[in-house]
Every structure is written in C-alpha cells, then in structure tokens.
Amino acid sequence: MKVFKFGGVSIKDFDSIQNVAHILENFKDEKILIVISAMGKMTNALESVSEAFFEERKEDTFRLFEKIKKAHLDLLKYLITLQWEKATNSLNDFFTEVEWLLHDKPVKDYNYYYDQIVCSGELLSSTLISYFLNEKKIHNQWLDVRDILRTDDAFRDAKIDWEVSGKNAVEKLLPLFEKNNFVITQGFIGSTDENESTTLGREGSDYTAGIFAELLDAESVTIWKDVNGIMNGDPKDFKDAVCIEELSYKEVIEMAYYGAKVIHPKTIKPLQNKNIPLYVKSFADLRLSGTVITGVSPHDLPPVIVYKQNQVLFKLQTIDFSFAEGRPTQYLNEILEELRIKPNLSQNAAISLMLCIDDVSEKTEQLAARAAEIFEVQIQKDLTLLTIRHYTPEYITMLTGHKEIVLEQKSKETIRLLMKDV
Ligand code: ASP
Numbered sequence: 506m507k508v509f510k511f512g513g514v515s516i517k518d519f520d521s522i523q524n525v526a527h528i529l530e531n532f533k534d535e536k537i538l539i540v541i542s543a544m545g546k547m548t549n550a551l552e553s554v555s556e557a558f559f560e561e562r563k564e565d566t567f568r569l570f571e572k573i574k575k576a577h578l579d580l581l582k583y584l585i586t587l588q589w590e591k592a593t594n595s596l597n598d599f600f601t602e603v604e605w606l607l608h609d610k611p612v613k614d615y616n617y618y619y620d621q622i623v624c625s626g627e628l629l630s631s632t633l634i635s636y637f638l639n640e641k642k643i644h645n646q647w648l649d650v651r652d653i654l655r656t657d658d659a660f661r662d663a664k665i666d667w668e669v670s671g672k673n674a675v676e677k678l679l680p681l682f683e684k685n686n687f688v689i690t691q692g693f694i695g696s697t698d699e700n701e702s703t704t705l706g707r708e709g710s711d712y713t714a715g716i717f718a719e720l721l722d723a724e725s726v727t728i729w730k731d732v733n734g735i736m737n738g739d740p741k742d743f744k745d746a747v748c749i750e751e752l753s754y755k756e757v758i759e760m761a762y763y764g765a766k767v768i769h770p771k772t773i774k775p776l777q778n779k780n781i782p783l784y785v786k787s788f789a790d791l792r793l794s795g796t797v798i799t800g801v802s803p804h805d806l807p808p809v810i811v812y813k814q815n816q817v818l819f820k821l822q823t824i825d826f827s828f829a830e831g832r833p834t835q836y837l838n839e840i841l842e843e844l845r846i847k848p849n850l851s852q853n854a855a856i857s858l859m860l861c862i863d864d865v866s867e868k869t870e871q872l873a874a875r876a877a878e879i880f881e882v883q884i885q886k887d888l889t890l891l892t893i894r895h896y897t898p899e900y901i902t903m904l905t906g907h908k909e910i911v912l913e914q915k916s917k918e919t920i921r922l923l924m925k926d927v
C-alpha cells in the first residue's frame with residue numbers, strides 16, 4: 506500500500522481537482538490511502554470564523570462562514586452531477602455541525618473551539634473529492650479520519666496515541682481496501698477519546714501521511730506539490746534554485762530547522778522509524794522524477810539556501826559587568842520560554858549575549874522590556890538571516906555581495922550570516 510498526500514494548493518479549484526483525477530488514473534491498480542488537506546486557503550478562512558466566534562462578533566462569524574459554504578457548494582455544482590443531491594446533503598451535514606456550535610456562546614478555551622471549527626475544512630474537501638472521483642469512475646471509499654487517529658486533548662497541537670490509532674488502522678482502515686483500491690481521508694485532524702475533534706498543528710497533513718505510513722507499513726509516501734520537488738532554495742529569493750533528486754531524512758530535518766518551507770518536520774520521524782521512502786513530486790508534470798527522501802545520505806549535495814527575512818538582533822550586556830554565563834543566561838532563557846520566543850541564532854561572550862529573533866512587534870517590545878531588568882539592551886532591526894548548508898566560498902560571495910555582515914556562525918556543514926538589508 507502507498508500513501509498519497511494532496512495539499513491545499515493541489516485542490517484549490519475546479520481545474521486542480523480535475524488534475525487529481527488525472528493523476529490517480531495512472532495508479533488505478535494500486536492500493537492507495539489518499540490524505541487530503543483543506544482547499545486552498547480554507548484553513549485561514551476557518552481561523553477567521555473561530556476568532557470572530559470567540560470574540561462574539563456574531564454577524565461576522567456567520568458572514569464569514571457563509572462564504573466558506575458558498576465556495577464549497579459552488580464547486581460541488583460544477584464537479585458533481587449524478588450524485589449532486591447526495592453530495593450536497595453530506596456537505597450540509599458538516600455545515601450544520603459547525604453552525605450548531607456557532608450559535609452557542611463561547612465558554613471553553615479558544616483552542617477547543619478552533620479545532621471544532623477548523624477541522625471542517627478537511628472534512629468538506631475530502632467529501633467533495635470523494636464524490637467527484639466516484640462519479641469519474643475512480644472508485645474510492647471516504648473515511649472519517651477521526652474514527653482512526655486518536656489523540657490527546659492538547660487542542661491545536663494534539664499528540665497521537667500510537668497504540669489506539671494503530672489498532673484502529675488495522676481493524677477499521679485496512680479492511681476498506683478489500684472493496685476499493687483507493688481510500689480517501691483527511692490530513693491534519695484527529696479525535697480525542699471523547700469524540701472531540703483535534704488538529705495536529707498548521708500544515709499538519711504531511712504529518713498525517715507520515716503517521717499512516719508508519720501505522721500501516723506503507724511501501725512509500727508521495728506528497729504532490731506545486732514545485733518540481735524539493736529545491737535547494739526558494740525560487741522567489743534565489744533564481745538559480747534547482748531540484749534536488751535525493752535527500753536523506755536528516756538533511757530534510759536540518760533544512761526545516763533552519764527555516765526552509767519544505768515538508769512539515771514531524772513527517773520525517775515516522776518514516777525514518779520504518780525506513781519508508783518519501784517522494785515529493787510535481788502535480789503539474791507527472792513525468793518529472795521529483796525528490797526522493799530516504800535513510801541514505803547522498804554525496805555532493807548542492808548548497809542549500811534558506812533566507813529568513815525581518816530579523817532583529819538583541820545585543821545584551823550585563824549591567825554590573827558580571828559574567829553572562831550562569832544566572833543572566835538562565836534568566837534570559839526563562840523570559841524566552843515565557844514569551845514563547847525561539848531564537849533563530851544566538852552567541853555568547855564573557856559579559857554579553859546576542860540573539861536574533863523574528864521581528865514580531867509585540868514580542869520584540871516585550872523581550873526588550875524584560876531583558877532590560879538585568880541587561881543593557883541594544884537592538885538592531887531590518888536584518889536578514891541567510892543559512893547555507895554545504896557552503897562554498899563562491900556561494901558565500903555570490904549571496905552576500907556588498908551586504909554588511911552583522912554576525913557570522915560557521916560549522917563544517919553550515920554557515921549562517923546575519924546581514925543588513927540594503
Ligand atoms: N489545512 C491545514 C493547514 O492549512 C493542514 C495542511 O494544509 O497541511 O494548515
């Protein structure tokens with residue numbers, strides 16, 4: 506069995522959903538679990554509904570939700586004819602479930618409501634696509650993933666219960682393949698043992714594909730994307746970006762750690778556990794081989810480039826000239842944890858510390874205020890953090906040009922350069 510994952514971009518409209526059918530036609534003889542995200546930017550739209558609901562902006566709440574309903578029902582009209590009524594009823598069931606909640610007053614935690622509302626994006630898209638494919642004679646069985654993936658109740662960041670989920674997958678999911686080659690389910694969501702919906706964190710559908718691959722010992726996972734595969738840089742910042750044909754699990758985790766938007770980093774661990782290859786392929790051109798990620802580290806990787814814009818550097822010096830190590834560092838770490846700030850880069854000296862973070866205005870101000878209690882604080886804004894893995898002198902020169910370098914860190918494999926924007 507294989508696992509396929511289609512993300513929001515690959516199912517964003519009429520043409521792209523037609524294309525999913527075109528892709529699947531090439532795999533009709535194989536058993537495939539198909540994991541689907543919400544359409545396009547639906548998750549963002551549903552987040553706005555959750556916020557409006559929680560802030561008790563009733564009119565906004567329903568207006569925003571109506572837009573989401575309309576988008577799905579309009580698309581359904583174009584995609585489905587024979588089963589139109591049945592499909593409409595199925596979508597309406599999900600709408601009703603959300604609306605029922607929206608009529609309430611919020612009395613619980615925001616994250617709880619978020620998950621009950623936002624999970625509908627995946628339920629709606631997968632339902633629509635399942636009906637559409639069946640009508641195109643691409644026979645499939647729709648499955649509510651919440652009957653399989655059990656999680657804890659850490660809403661918006663739910664943790665998988667591997668034991669219960671594994672048992673469910675074997676007992677309830679595998680038998681579905683006896684009748685159909687394709688089973689269609691949702692990424693990103695799960696359910697607690699009290700049948701409350703949960704989500705696994707934004708962009709979590711990749712992770713769902715990884716979870717199922719591990720639970721079912723899949724032969725491979727394929728993530729269908731709007732790029733040719735994993736590139737050695739974002740083509741938006743680096744015009745000579747090329748597709749990397751082979752990568753190791755470790756390299757992908759490193760790339761994600763430095764900020765490359767490749768694959769949800771949690772996806773890799775379950776695959777590595779069972780040594781399952783992950784393919785990243787273009788949904789626009791099936792002939793391209795894309796990228797394969799395995800446990801093998803390929804030789805001669807090209808330099809991999811990651812930019813993080815809008816950085817701010819904090820230069821902190823102890824007020825009383827005491828050593829930074831020990832109490833001051835500990836104090837700083839406590840503040841960072843409290844403010845939920847993860848530095849992108851840090852460096853220590855005898856009586857000073859430097860750290861670079863994403864410049865999100867309230868966080869920058871809060872950190873500056875708190876740090877001032879024991880440090881003299883200097884701030885430098887408008888910086889870009891460039892990371893080059895497998896760097897060469899030529900690449901460093903080419904990418905830094907005449908820019909002023911504020912901070913540099915180098916290891917054998919990776920160089921990180923904090924630069925002033927020009
Ligand atoms: N729909 C969810 C999101 O946009 C999950 C995903 O796309 O992977 O975050």
Ligand code: MG
Nearest residue numbers: 512513542708
């Ligand atoms: Mg997505």
